Amino acid sequence: MNRPSSSRIGALIAAQRRAQRLRLRIAAATGAIVAVAATCLLGLSGWFITSAALAGVAGSAAVQAFNYMVPSATIRLLAILRTGARYIERVSGHEAALKALARLRPQLFDALASAPPSRALALASGEASARLVQDVDAVQTLFVRLSAPWALGAGAASAALVAGLASPWAGALLLASMALCAAGALLIARRLAAPAGQAVQIAVGRLKDRLAALEAVSPELKAYGLDRWAATQAAEAAADLDQAQVALTQAGGWMAAWQAVVTGAAVAAVVPATLGASLPLTALAALAAVMGVESVAGLVGALQQNGAAEEAARRLEALPSALHPNRAPVSVAPTLVLQADGAALHPPARLGLIGPSGAGKTTLIERLIGLRDAQPGEARLGDIDVADLTPEDRRPLFAYAAQDVRLIDGTVRENLLLAGPADDDALWRALDDAALAERLRADPAGLDARIGPNGERLSGGERRRLGLARAYLRPAAWLVLDEPTEGLDPATEAQVLKALDRRLKQAGQGLILVSHRSAPTQLCDRTIRVEGVGEDGRVGLAPARRLTPA
Incomplete structure (x- = not known):
């Protein structure tokens, strides 16, 4: 995921990443554990169900010889591990993001308050509010989604290894499918999600600016009977925001559809590649293919929010700031x-x-x-x-x-x-x-x-x-x-x-x-x-x- 190129905001975000390094590392590590546990859980479940079914078909002797204790215990362990790791990942990642934003927002407000008056007062109150609230909130994806690459890497490695138990070709085809899914998601994000996310951030600023301006003169609007006109003005700004949000949601839908298509293609490619392997191993490889492509979902979600995060960082960079932020204060006599x-x-x-x-x-x-x-x-x-x-x-x-x-x-x-x-x-x-x-x-x-x-x-x-x-x-x-x-x-x-x-x-x-x-x-x-x-x-x-x- 791209990082904001803006120097001032980039420096502030980098400083908060360093401050929240421990929590972000915990989120990345547990995100990787979730991906591995989910892949192994589904793959092992497919193997176990298929093996149990074949043992039942083979007769009572095969059923008595079938060891169901170890796989079932392992499945339970993986389920607990996935649930616990997911909880820790979400708590750590969001705690890091919220603590970072709690420090970032006052820094930006202080920079705006200490900026030269001609620049600070040129920014409308509604627009300033949108930048300090919605734009700062949009930046949190730069913290929450830092675990996505680690989860993707761990998921890809574990899925390829599990599918490779059935056939090395199955593991190779699965890796190729995951790369194809990521490449297609990146293309859709750049063509559709990024412009829509940028439009959402701009539309939010315009809506809040319009509402703040109308609220400031609400007594006059009521006195002159302009309530309907004001409502129309607000509705037009809200319609622009709705249109941008619809476009962003549609981009997310195209990314999800692409992921579903690649998932089907991955299963269709992996299953024939396991020719000669046992049916339980084929089932294991097929379900590993499903979870392998699913591990790309975290990256897809990050890509969908990338445009909004980049636009938010650009808008925050445009906030006025003090000309000499590190300048020592001058002692001035009250005369x-x-x-x-x-x-x-x-x-x-x-x-x-x-x-x-x-x-x-x-x-x-x-x-x-x-x-x-x-x-x-x-x-x-x-x-x-x-x-x-x-x-x-x-x-x-x-x-x-x-x-x-x-x-x-x-x-x-x-x-x-x-x-x-x-x-x-x-x-x-x-x-x-x-x-x-x-x-x-x-x-x-x-x-x-x-x-x-x-x-x-x-x-x-x-x-x-x-x-x-x-x-x-x-x-x-x-x-x-x-x-x-x-x-x-x-x-x-x-x-x-x-x-x-x-x-x-x-x-x-x-x-x-x-x-x-x-x-x-x-x-x-x-x-x-x-x-x-x-x-x-x-x-x-x-x-x-x-x-x-x-």
Whole structure:
């Protein structure tokens, strides 16, 4: 079976193969035992049944002389050996694959998260999900099927030897039949299974991308009565996936049919080659031929999945990654200087960014904290231009609550712990400061209350406050809030801002606040007006204005 040619993914897979070497060797060894035991079991069973039948025909004297104890005991031993070895092979092979994927998936996610923003954000969320889930799952065949060549080799050798007991020509013809079966399966795999497997992986990515895009705007689709249109869009993407899966299944059917044809031809060739041998040995050779060709089935299964595995590896290789993965982190001072007036701001300073909608306020802070590529000369951290710092160097300085809150389909606790480790007391304090604790204490599940996909069981204001509580839990020099009280009623807004003021004083954090509302900006001692993004891509800023905090 082919290995992925991609250098980065190939290196990661090779590293996991080395880490799971013992389990993979156990799977290969037991796979070989299964093939040998299955071939000998069927061959010996055919010999035993035929011999017993002939002894019965020969009369009572032959029956009394026939030794049935040793063959029957051997058959039982081979059956137990095959069953036990198959169990060990499956457990070892799948355990190795699952452990490898459990380590591979976080490595790929970390590479994507630390990639340059212009590349990482260019990948749609649905497509990224498909690559980190379905494509990584498809790669597991590169681990599970490693035992197939060993099983094939052991099966071929044992089948040829068993058939050779009847006639050397029978063993040679059986080996030729097995080679023919493998060659035909390889040809079908290349012509039919590989393109179909590649199409399946691509279609899965397109379907998840389409579904993620539609889900993100589901309220608008319902509001404008576009439910049927959305369902049609999803059905078209699903139809493409169904068509690819049908093609892959048909390829598997052709491979199975080819194997059946070769099995019949192998038996038809082996039986005449045993001319002159006893009937029990002929039966032994015929059934050995069946099991010999059957031992190719593992390789056939691997070939059927090869196209999907190769396409998955190619798609994973295309995932963005860090430009300098082994680069040592740079120590950056939390002093912030914006080009508007050159004033150095140190925590616990509080800066408000104001301006009309679409002026570039969110763009500016996303460039600052490393979610977008920064423009040279726009800002400095310490004495270093932000554009000269990697996102990994900048992000530890900032705790960010975005205007568009993203939540996972899990519990309140799981969403909060994305910020980092924290005990329940810290979680409740953050929820208290976000004016959300009372709502959750009324829920019997408390912190373990499920919020649904992207927090659909919460209101818009509750989702925003849960994102705010999550930002509170991240220890950082600067707390960056983008419209934190948008959509809140005046009483709740006042409660949130009072708790925010108290929390900032206690933690000594600096604040960078974006808001259209006047109440939040009263917490700031300095504001800068954002005037828009120029033709050169730089965000225009007006000189800072000092305020007297409320």
